[in-house]
Amino acid sequence: MTANARANILSRLRATTAQGSFAVPDAPAIAGLALNLEERIDRLRRMLETMHAEVWVVSSVAWLDELKARLRVRTLNGLLYGPGTPLGAALEAAWEENLPPLVPYVEPVEQCRERLFNVDAGITSTQGAIAENGALILWPSAAEPRLMSLTPGLHIAVLEAGTIFNTFAEAIDQQGWLEQGMPTNALLVSGPSKTADIELTLTFGVHGPKELAVLIVA
Amino acid sequence: MTKTADVVAFERNVTKALDDGQLRRNLRSAMTTLSQRRRALFADAEAFEQLRAQGQSIRRRALSRLPELLEQLEARCTDNGIQVHWAETTAEANAICLDIIRRHGAQRVIKGKSMVSEEMHLNHFLEEQGIEALETDLGEYIIQLDGETPSHIIVPAIHKNKDQIAHLFHDRIPNAPYTEVVEELNAIARQELREKFRAGEVGVSGVNFAVAETGTLCLVENEGNGRMCTTAPPVHIALMGLEKVVEKLQDVPPLLRLLTGSATGQPITTYFNMITAPRQPDERDGPQEVHLVILDNGRSSIYGDPERRATLQCIRCGACLNHCPIYTRLGGHAYGHVYPGPIGSILTPQLEGLDEAGVMASASTFCGACEEVCPVKIPFTEILRMLRNEAYARGESEHDVKGHGYRYTTVEALSWKSWALYNTSPGLARIGSQILGKLGQHLPMIGPLKEWTRTRTSPPFAPKSLHQLAQERGLDHDR
Numbered sequence: 001m002t003a004n005a006r007a008n009i010l011s012r013l014r015a016t017t018a019q020g021s022f023a024v025p026d027a028p029a030i031a032g033l034a035l036n037l038e039e040r041i042d043r044l045r046r047m048l049e050t051m052h053a054e055v056w057v058v059s060s061v062a063w064l065d066e067l068k069a070r071l072r073v074r075t076l077n078g079l080l081y082g083p084g085t086p087l088g089a090a091l092e093a094a095w096e097e098n099l100p101p102l103v104p105y106v107e108p109v110e111q112c113r114e115r116l117f118n119v120d121a122g123i124t125s126t127q128g129a130i131a132e133n134g135a136l137i138l139w140p141s142a143a144e145p146r147l148m149s150l151t152p153g154l155h156i157a158v159l160e161a162g163t164i165f166n167t168f169a170e171a172i173d174q175q176g177w178l179e180q181g182m183p184t185n186a187l188l189v190s191g192p193s194k195t196a197d198i199e200l201t202l203t204f205g206v207h208g209p210k211e212l213a214v215l216i217v218a
Numbered sequence: 219m220t221k222t223a224d225v226v227a228f229e230r231n232v233t234k235a236l237d238d239g240q241l242r243r244n245l246r247s248a249m250t251t252l253s254q255r256r257r258a259l260f261a262d263a264e265a266f267e268q269l270r271a272q273g274q275s276i277r278r279r280a281l282s283r284l285p286e287l288l289e290q291l292e293a294r295c296t297d298n299g300i301q302v303h304w305a306e307t308t309a310e311a312n313a314i315c316l317d318i319i320r321r322h323g324a325q326r327v328i329k330g331k332s333m334v335s336e337e338m339h340l341n342h343f344l345e346e347q348g349i350e351a352l353e354t355d356l357g358e359y360i361i362q363l364d365g366e367t368p369s370h371i372i373v374p375a376i377h378k379n380k381d382q383i384a385h386l387f388h389d390r391i392p393n394a395p396y397t398e399v400v401e402e403l404n405a406i407a408r409q410e411l412r413e414k415f416r417a418g419e420v421g422v423s424g425v426n427f428a429v430a431e432t433g434t435l436c437l438v439e440n441e442g443n444g445r446m447c448t449t450a451p452p453v454h455i456a457l458m459g460l461e462k463v464v465e466k467l468q469d470v471p472p473l474l475r476l477l478t479g480s481a482t483g484q485p486i487t488t489y490f491n492m493i494t495a496p497r498q499p500d501e502r503d504g505p506q507e508v509h510l511v512i513l514d515n516g517r518s519s520i521y522g523d524p525e526r527r528a529t530l531q532c533i534r535c536g537a538c539l540n541h542c543p544i545y546t547r548l549g550g551h552a553y554g555h556v557y558p559g560p561i562g563s564i565l566t567p568q569l570e571g572l573d574e575a576g577v578m579a580s581a582s583t584f585c586g587a588c589e590e591v592c593p594v595k596i597p598f599t600e601i602l603r604m605l606r607n608e609a610y611a612r613g614e615s616e617h618d619v620k621g622h623g624y625r626y627t628t629v630e631a632l633s634w635k636s637w638a639l640y641n642t643s644p645g646l647a648r649i650g651s652q653i654l655g656k657l658g659q660h661l662p663m664i665g666p667l668k669e670w671t672r673t674r675t676s677p678p679f680a681p682k683s684l685h686q687l688a689q690e691r692g693l694d695h696d697r
Binding site: 005006008010014017022023024027051106107114132133135141142147167168169172173177181182183185186188192193194196198199205206207209 | 244268271274275282283288310376401403407412441442446460468471472490518524
């Protein structure tokens, strides 16, 4: 049945394309945003904050201390992280007793489903960010799996300021998404999970994280 | 003159919707907000026009190469480990889904928002097979609890207000307290669905864009339920209409901007989810199987006609609904079909056939607001006019829309023939206008005249025709 469906559909479509008569209008290229690094950081920060994300701009020397200071005052049952990444190694080296315990994501989801759905916080690195529409780029990987940025109530994302691009198109181009091949899953994330399905009233924290904290390491 | 069944049903729905004060208040407030937000985001008219031109160009380019792009998409997806299925009809698509679900012994599927799944009536079909299909988008969840269908393609529960939802949750969700606080209603839904996400066996989603050059399926959402459905269960089934394919990854950024901006006035949604492959051997999560179902259901026929083809440019943003004077007064349910509003009015009669849904093409004032806001410049009014003509085109018709000629009646055809004859024979027109000038005031108000004059004053006929007046003044058309 399915093999026929494929052949039938394609032959109907081809019968049409064979007749020609397709006008494809030209569209002039649009000059994208062109901001300097400081402006990109500023715009990203503003856009993310509008979407209720918390943004901390910190130096590459102080970011770990800043993170620890902010976590120390919270009551969290754990911080999900990916061992074997530079971020994971940095956390392991610097972690202390009085902080939410580090929870490594090392087993397949089938063996740790409960833990993943019950942990209060998760921390991931980022592939970059987009200043124009205020979004982080995440490329989950074997070391930092997909659910890390989804199931915990608080998602902390660590972003290198140098990877903030003007536009989505620029990020695809300059990071060579096509050349290096798309990851199994890539994401743009612009804030904590939200909905406006009841009377268009915007509320945050539906099915995904209730909070998003972004550490921009400048 | 007898009314066709679609007309009767639509008129009944219209009366019901217009009499529902609560519905009209809910709609008015929501539609005003959505259109204001969109206007604020696209405040720079010149920049918006440039972006729109790009959107139109990208969609037209994709359609111009549709068969080869679909094949490329299939090849890339297959290379990436995504299993591709083709379905000519919704019944075939449903059967493909059922087969996958059964193979995994699943009793329940969790669903992200998908209009194609509505078009397939997938939930109903699965329930008949003893499989629960649970909607997880908050709006979809709300209407599913109430046994309803979406009334809007972006905000499916827009016809309900929070009081109605408060009662619904309290009545239908075990142990749910009564609350009218939106945040608390959200929290109830979050708690209810979280358990289902954890235990989910098969996830079902739609597709916003499918990128041919990389084999990537793109999903746009705010809540995170779409990511849950496509990430947490071991199996993910993605459903797409065959027009959803785009050529290049670089086609995605402008379309994404147009989609989120037109739909809700957002510069971007919370999540833009790009799925290129199932879980790899070294990965710890993500579905082990990803299936893509490519559905035709009449689209290849729409594709075959140059004028109708523009219907397939649509990116399902819903802006035409939010700006339509008809939709904003009736809501989606009155249309009686899955896709409401202007896009529904041009798409549904072509998918279901004019004899099923032709009346939808009459749900327009031809004000052209839909065309003005459409991010990919679909010529709505041209297509609407064509569909209205097709409804009367008996025998072979120019555009061959399914069910064409269903409104053709001998009486009406004769009336128009007589009208043509009358206006092309001077002698007949002279005698006719003299008679009408005398008897016109006393025409019996029956049939269409009765209907027409129900809400209008019938205009008086002039005692003398223009021809007579001209003669009396000594005017001669030869001079």
